[in-house]
Amino acid sequence: MSRVLVTGAASGLGAALATAFEARGDEVLRTDVVEGADLRLDITSDDDWAAALAHVEAAWGGLDVLVNNAGVAGGGRLDVATMDEWQWIMEINLLGAVRGTRTFVPMLKRQRSGRIVNTSSLAGLVHPAGMASYNASKAAVVALTETTGHELAAYGVSAHVVCPSYFRTNLMSSLRGADTALAGVVSRLVETSPISADDIAAAVLEGLDRGDEVILPDQPARDAYGLKWSDRATYDAVMRAQAAKLDEVGA
Template sequence: METTQETTANPVPTGRRVLITGAASGLGAALAEAFTARGDTVLRTDRAEGADLRLDITSDDDWARARDHVMETWGGLDVLVNNAGVAGGGRLDRATIEEWQWITDINLFGAVRGLRTFVPLLKEQGSGHIVNVASLAGLVHPAGMGSYNAVKAAVVALSETTGHELAAYGVRCSVVCPSYFRTNLMDSLQGADAALGEVMSSLVTNSPISAEQIAAEVLAGMDRGEEVIIPDEAARGAWSLKQNDRVGYDAVMRKQAAKLDRMG
């Protein structure tokens, strides 16, 4: 998979009109601050308090209102950041169908709804940049995280497709694949597999990487024209292992699976 495009000689754009979902906290809030520091104008959307505009990404009506707001306020959009999402997972014999449906509707179809809402506008204006926040789980697939891995891998595939479809219209697409970093994502964690939840929460809490560091790397990756932004060393190492040493990668993943089973 290609992870970069040739860097352009053009200056880094500022003054962009940016809509970010899930921007009341976590990575979304960090991205909002990073874009604002660049001189961009940011519309922070979220279903939680603290946003500029309420947007439940599972609601077609909310997306329509967001588009109306963007057109009435700005007359167009330069950057759409599909960031909002939830944490979940569970081993195959423990995660329920309801859990699979819940995480798919939010983490995958939330991004799909965002694209369906704004792609016609971006095509019409002949410019724009879409940023879909996926996860390292979209590229490497640990045991116990089947539903999370599946939806994040789908977001990676969706992003590549988006880039191909919209290139002729002057619209770019990047997908972001970070490893664990400190955020409040675990507040949304649902699932019957308590052992998996314990592992995920520990990895997030003990990560040395902050949301602000990830946000800075996202903007740097956009500046470089990267289609797949892998913003931290841990993520780059895991992806490199899978690409270059599949036997070693499988051994690591199956060791983790065995450890999870020992937890009960």
């Protein structure tokens, strides 16, 4: 039985991950900023992270799995997205995971065990047009995770990053940005995806059981990332064609 803390666990992928861990018999602390969580945790607040650490120490005396899952959707073409949008998405998607990692690393080092699981996105590996801020925030989460794994390996702590493609979730409810053309395109991709949050959560646990450091939990994600590595010219052509379509929609 593992002791698991999941951020953004009141809904969407966070809720699905929490339920999947619980189904295996794990103890799960669901945290979020909205009702439905066991503990309120604003991942941009150092005070909230300190309170989460104190709660874990008092209740469990340690932690086996930290899941930095909470995040927001955003993006926009380079000349449309504002600097406020960039700062907002980086504060949550990147620095939220940084704060969580920094909070619990001393505990994990002391106990010389544990896993850190960061939810990124296929956008952290494959970078479509119109989504520079989101892509950059999620690519940074990939880099953070790899670095964490290198630093903590000697302490018996592993790091894993989850990079799903579009799946049905309520993430779009957090979408912000001046680029309404992008919002419409992305929302349609999410709403029409045949993949559910439960599907992604099940694949994530399978990846953790295998010890995968980069978890691509769905076939579209694996196909897109595979194309980037196997045929860069075709990948670039696909991405640039999508960029042209976005410009047509947003003109």
